[in-house]
Amino acid sequence: MSADQSRFLPRSSFQDFIDVLSATGREVLAPVARDGALVFDRVENATDLPRGMRDIQSPGSYRLEQTDSPRLFAWANGPQALKPMTFAPEEVLWQVIRDDSGLHFEPQASALPPTAVIGVRGCDLAALQLQKAHFLQDGAADPAFQRRLDKLFIVAVDCSHPADTCFCASTGDGPDAGPGHDIALTELDEGFLLRAGSPPGQKIIDSLALPPATTAQLQAAAESSRVASEAQTRKLPATNLRDALFARQDHPHWEAIAERCLACGNCTAVCPTCFCSAYEPKPSLDGAESEQVRLWDSCFSFEHSNLHGHPVRDDIRLRYRQWLTHKLGGWHDQYGRSGCTGCGRCISWCPVGIDLTGEVASLLEETA
Amino acid sequence: MNGHSTLPLPVQVKERIQESADIFTLRLQYPDLAGDQRYEFAPGQFNMLYLHGVGEVAISIVSDPQDERLFDHTIRAVGRVTRGMSQLKEGDWVGVRGPFGVGWPLAEAEGKDVVIITGGLGCAPVVAVINYIFRRRERFGQVTIMQGVKHRDDLIWRERYDQWAQQPDTTVALAADNPEQDQSLFSGNVVQLFDRVDLQPDNAVAMLCGPEIMMKYAIEALMQRGFPDTRLWVSMERNMQCGNGLCGHCQMGPLFVCRDGPVFRYDRIAEWFFRKGF
Numbered sequence: 001m002s003a004d005q006s007r008f009l010p011r012s013s014f015q016d017f018i019d020v021l022s023a024t025g026r027e028v029l030a031p032v033a034r035d036g037a038l039v040f041d042r043v044e045n046a047t048d049l050p051r052g053m054r055d056i057q058s059p060g061s062y063r064l065e066q067t068d069s070p071r072l073f074a075w076a077n078g079p080q081a082l083k084p085m086t087f088a089p090e091e092v093l094w095q096v097i098r099d100d101s102g103l104h105f106e107p108q109a110s111a112l113p114p115t116a117v118i119g120v121r122g123c124d125l126a127a128l129q130l131q132k133a134h135f136l137q138d139g140a141a142d143p144a145f146q147r148r149l150d151k152l153f154i155v156a157v158d159c160s161h162p163a164d165t166c167f168c169a170s171t172g173d174g175p176d177a178g179p180g181h182d183i184a185l186t187e188l189d190e191g192f193l194l195r196a197g198s199p200p201g202q203k204i205i206d207s208l209a210l211p212p213a214t215t216a217q218l219q220a221a222a223e224s225s226r227v228a229s230e231a232q233t234r235k236l237p238a239t240n241l242r243d244a245l246f247a248r249q250d251h252p253h254w255e256a257i258a259e260r261c262l263a264c265g266n267c268t269a270v271c272p273t274c275f276c277s278a279y280e281p282k283p284s285l286d287g288a289e290s291e292q293v294r295l296w297d298s299c300f301s302f303e304h305s306n307l308h309g310h311p312v313r314d315d316i317r318l319r320y321r322q323w324l325t326h327k328l329g330g331w332h333d334q335y336g337r338s339g340c341t342g343c344g345r346c347i348s349w350c351p352v353g354i355d356l357t358g359e360v361a362s363l364l365e366e367t368a
Numbered sequence: 369m370n371g372h373s374t375l376p377l378p379v380q381v382k383e384r385i386q387e388s389a390d391i392f393t394l395r396l397q398y399p400d401l402a403g404d405q406r407y408e409f410a411p412g413q414f415n416m417l418y419l420h421g422v423g424e425v426a427i428s429i430v431s432d433p434q435d436e437r438l439f440d441h442t443i444r445a446v447g448r449v450t451r452g453m454s455q456l457k458e459g460d461w462v463g464v465r466g467p468f469g470v471g472w473p474l475a476e477a478e479g480k481d482v483v484i485i486t487g488g489l490g491c492a493p494v495v496a497v498i499n500y501i502f503r504r505r506e507r508f509g510q511v512t513i514m515q516g517v518k519h520r521d522d523l524i525w526r527e528r529y530d531q532w533a534q535q536p537d538t539t540v541a542l543a544a545d546n547p548e549q550d551q552s553l554f555s556g557n558v559v560q561l562f563d564r565v566d567l568q569p570d571n572a573v574a575m576l577c578g579p580e581i582m583m584k585y586a587i588e589a590l591m592q593r594g595f596p597d598t599r600l601w602v603s604m605e606r607n608m609q610c611g612n613g614l615c616g617h618c619q620m621g622p623l624f625v626c627r628d629g630p631v632f633r634y635d636r637i638a639e640w641f642f643r644k645g646f
Binding site for chain 1: 463616645
């Protein structure tokens with residue numbers, strides 16, 4: 001949608017926006033401050049949103065701070081990306097019943113509520129495109145992912161306040177919301193500019209009967225985007241790092257990272273593109289029935305690469321190398337681009353503050 | 369996506385054969401598919417076999433795709449699921465998802481000599497190939513089968529090797545690290561068999577399956593004898609849980625072994641092959 005189609009929603013009318021989304025029968029999710037972090041949760045009122053909240057992020061640290069700002073989206077992100085809404089942390093894939101006539105398999109078919117999620121960032125929208133490339137391959141679409149995606153209505157918000165850990169400008173995935181949303185908002189002091197990304201999104205905007213954005217408002221939005229880009233101090237090289245990283249399989253810096261890395265898997269849990277999962281049966285006590293459950297898995301777990309009872313990657317050096325070379329290298333072969341969208345979560349939520357942008361820089365440095 | 373790659377199909381065990389102390393074969397009835405669909409697979413492909421309430425495991429299909437009545441999985445009881453499967457009896461049911469992956473390059477091998485090198489139960493995924501070739505013997509040149517095992521007792525399907533050895537233009541060479549007085553077995557490993565066979569690389573393809581260290585040395589031996597890396601094919605094993613290239617466990621560099629393999633042309637995986645951690 002071109003910018004001149006944007007409509008202006010006054011700050012005082014944000015409740016109307018939530019109400020219109022609710023009126024379409026959708027459960028509305030938005031960021032709320034809980035347990036010291038911003039997480040998506042069900043909201044009914046504009047006052048549920050984190051008004052004036054800022055997130056202070058640095059390697060190994062995430063803090064929320066209350067300010068006097070009237071803004072609802074003056075923060076970068078929380079630990080939770082869009083990922084759990086399409087690739088669920090725990091998903092029943094199918095059920096099986098055993099009786100005298102054999103085994104009877106049934107696909108998961110429970111009803112899902114239509115959901116609208118407000119506050120999705122450019123990095124997470126780009127990550128959704130990558131997850132779609134992975135889960136919805138031609139002729140092999142994952143039914144569970146597809147089922148959840150079909151129910152999701154996405155309201156993105158251009159990022160105006162990147163955190164110190166953000167580097168989406170260098171990966172090309174932010175700070176503005178790219179394709180994949182139904183509606184995108186730009187937050188200004190006096191309210192919001194709305195632009196549609198899909199026909200259902202356009203319908204919602206039309207139903208609000210809003211005035212077009214003024215030239216001054218559009219200029220303010222462009223300025224906000226520029227400032228949000230320039231505020232980012234971290235970056236990844238803009239080049240394809242595949243060959244450079246795979247050529248450094250034996251670089252001594254992997255060992256230096258392994259000395260700090262706890263292999264806890266936090267980075268993979270907060271990463272909006274990590275897609276590994278484990279399949280586990282959950283049998284009933286009498287053994288007659290069982291469910292097959294898909295759980296998020298992490299390439300940092302010892303068992304991830306198990307082969308005949310022994311893992312292919314039996315030390316942390318190899319597991320971190322697997323994660324980073326896949327994220328920034330293997331993804332290019334698999335899906336035509338890097339698997340990193342610059343959200344910076346792996347930096348903030350790493351308990352020892354490992355910073356992939358810094359580690360990449362160290363790996364690329366020529367060794368003596 | 370075909371329906372049986374995500375949701376298992378129930379199939380019944382029609383026969384169970386104990387091949388050695390810990391190796392057994394399940395002969396399964398083809399699943400009922402909707403309409404006129406037939407359950408089809410190619411030699412080298414694998415299924416995810418499900419044991420009720422215990423879990424799934426990736427197992428290659430060893431029978432000939434043209435066997436109309438049953439299809440076979442030969443399994444070594446080593447893990448939780450396979451040990452459970454070893455208890456299955458005739459008439460029991462399992463679930464099957466698949467077939468998955470890319471099989472052996474049979475069309476490309478036509479009109480050429482075929483060298484088949486296997487180690488241990490690595491012979492299982494290529495038994496289907498060998499059967500396939502002998503059913504269409506005139507389409508292939510010289511066939512050389514080299515198989516090595518640790519112990520004489522691990523050499524299952526002995527009578528099949530003996531039958532194959534009787535075929536025209538066919539060499540069968542068997543080795544065991546521990547042959548236990550069996551004079552027909554070379555005492556040593558499969559790579560040492562290279563001195564005992566006559567391989568002509570000019571119009572030949574090689575298919576390898578077994579432990580990676582065995583394949584590594586066999587590939588070196590083949591390349592020393594003039595085989596180009598584009599005519600070497602290897603079947604890889606990694607942790608496979610989904611079969612669809614989704615769960616991420618089987619990645620080898622940028623390759624999903626379950627979907628892009630398990631059979632690879634060697635030059636396409638050489639960058640990752642036998643590199644620790646991939």
